Amino acid sequence: MIDLIQSHFPTGTVASPTSKTRGFISVPGTSVEMPFTFIYGALPGKSILLTAGVHGGEYPCIETAIQLANEINPAEIQGTILIIHPVNPAAFLARMQYYGPFDGKNLNRVFPGKATGTVSERIAYQVHQFQQAADFYLDLHGGDIHEGLVPFVIYSTLGGPELSEQSRIASALLGFPYVVGSVSDNSSIGAAAKVGIPGFLAELGQCGRWNQDEVNQYKTAVVNVLRSFSVLQGEVKQHEVEFLxxxxxxxxxxxxxxxxxxxxxxxxxxxxxxxxxxxxxxxxxxxxxxxxxxxxxxxxxxxxxxxxxxxxxxxxxx
Incomplete structure (x- = not known):
């Protein structure tokens, strides 16, 4: 992960322990620049990839990622965390639901993407490179502009029973009421699972709105998952959830x-x-x-x- 993200660092910046670096990930062949925060911990540990804003109108997750990127202290981290916030900035600024403004495609239906494809496919391809360098992948979503939902988590059943179970257990640690398996192979988590990377897609929020209470709930949930991997220290809280x-x-x-x-x-x-x-x-x-x-x-x-x-x-x- 360190070598992969280093090429996107501002000129003259070098990755080093106990550091936090901000910048933009350029998607080759497009005008897209994804804002990122890379948190390099004080001690070795797992590499975590966290994305938000795959869909531009899902605001609670985007604000959650922005606040986590600012609040997490590298001195308290074991390993590394790459946060991309948002993945789809053009769709975010255009206030678009589901689709991207360049090609009209749903980014979460074109993974693992194509290096020479449409803009959405190229974004997916770029994210997929970071997926393959991670030990665990968290994709944060939420109620789109036209969509109401109850908080729930999706994990991929692709990649074999052991990988699936690791994703399922981590999904429950968010504390959202429902956890459900998915066989989709063109979603963010499906593409990650197919190359052996566990993870989940979380959903929290309503109809293109956000508030700090929701963001706080989301941040607490994510921190609990990071603690389970010893990336952050602290007690891991277990939750009663319904597995669908x-x-x-x-x-x-x-x-x-x-x-x-x-x-x-x-x-x-x-x-x-x-x-x-x-x-x-x-x-x-x-x-x-x-x-x-x-x-x-x-x-x-x-x-x-x-x-x-x-x-x-x-x-x-x-």
């Missing part, structure tokens, strides 16, 4: 106006109506029903909906 089997996402098959029939944390039954999409005259174009029993983890709150947009997600309990 999988997450089923309903997506829009037509465009129009979205009217949900469910709320966050509703327990739904297979076949239960989730909502409907109507046209601009109020005529129903499509109805959506639960594919399984489970709990509503996130729900799109915007009236506007486009084809292939997520509508809601059900965490399957059994």
């Amino acid at each position: 089997k999988k997450m089923l996402v309903s997506t829009a098959t037509v465009e129009g106006c979205w009217y949900p029939d469910v709320k966050l944390e509703d327990l739904v039954k297979q076949g239960q109506k989730l909502g409907e999409i109507r046209d601009y005259f109020g005529v129903v174009k499509a109805e959506y029903f639960a594919d399984s029993d489970g709990i509503i983890l996130y729900l799109v709150t915007s009236l506007a909906i486009m084809i292939n947009d997520p509508l809601c997600a059900i965490g399957v309990t059994a």
Whole structure:
């Protein structure tokens, strides 16, 4: 990790123990510069990669990363922590949900990326290089501009049982109510798992808003995970969480106006109506029903909906 990030340091700056370096990671072939903070601890230890703002409209996680980057003291660290905050600055400044302004792609659907691909693919490729140099990967997310959710954590089941279990245990240490496995291979954590790097994707926040209480909750959760790896010292708090089997996402098959029939944390039954999409005259174009029993983890709150947009997600309990 040290050698990889060193090339992005300001001219004349050299990585050394008990130091904190700030700068920008340039993505080759693009105008993108990702702000980073590299914290080099006083003692040897694990290398941690923490990203926030893969999606530009998810604000609690971005502010959490910024505050952690400022508050963590290198003298109290064993190992190294690379924090990228935010990963997708152009999407952040454009106040965009899910997608990037350069190519209209969802960055969290193009991992591990391509060195000579579109802008989003090149960003993903750059992040993936740091994933491969890390011992553990934390990808912080939150309720996008048009999205409400209950705090939950996703870990990848790719990479084998041992890797999956390491990610699952660490996910529970955040203390968010629900932890769910994922088989996605084009997400940030899926790409990391496929090359043997454990990690998780955390979700906390509501509808493109943020407040300090949420940020404090997020920071406490992340610090607890860092303590579990002895990167930070202190007592590791154990939490009671509900482990879910999988997450089923309903997506829009037509465009129009979205009217949900469910709320966050509703327990739904297979076949239960989730909502409907109507046209601009109020005529129903499509109805959506639960594919399984489970709990509503996130729900799109915007009236506007486009084809292939997520509508809601059900965490399957059994």
